């Protein structure tokens with residue numbers, strides 16, 4: 339499963355890529371706005387820091403197909419490397435995806451709420467579809483189950499588009515989408531940290547160290563001293 343950082347904060351991106359096997363970064367207009375930086379230089383700086391291979395997903399703002407296409411082409415012209423243009427699955431977004439797919443632009447269909455929206459986006463040429471798990475769950479529909487249904491649909495019709503679970507408010511949601519076969523997830527820095535950090539793990543490590551030092555002395559760590 340691919341793990342991506344859903345943030346435009348350069349410091350957090352650098353920190354998490356240093357710690358974890360991160361596959362890429364996703365952004366959206368809200369995430370960009372939070373940084374209060376000029377858009378294009380910020381995403382170009384993110385791309386520089388993550389390198390050519392890791393994926394960077396950058397979202398368009400327009401709502402008319404022609405404008406979306408123009409935004410997308412401008413983005414791919416200004417950004418080098420493994421860049422995916424994120425386009426919301428509004429009808430005009432699907433129309434834009436059809437054109438951009440034919441132009442060879444890599445696409446992430448975003449703001450996906452239902453499995454059929456994802457299916458339509460995949461047919462239009464999306465390389466990833468991003469269902470918003472927590473936002474769906476806030477509608478009293480299990481967002482993690484929607485991810486499973488999309489994965490199932492793509493298996494039934496042998497669709498190579500990847501499911502990129504997004505919008506998580508707790509680690510259990512991430513676990514459930516992983517169990518449901520999501521090909522990728524994108525999560526905020528604090529959610530990614532929460533995946534790995536556990537008090538009992540920390541307690542166990544401290545216990546190992548304490549027992550070792552009791553037996554071999556306070557300065558017996560690392561063991562090769």
Ligand code: G3P
Nearest residue numbers: 344366472473504505506
């Ligand atoms: O990429 C979409 C994601 O950032 C939405 O997350 O937490 O605003 O629902 P959230």
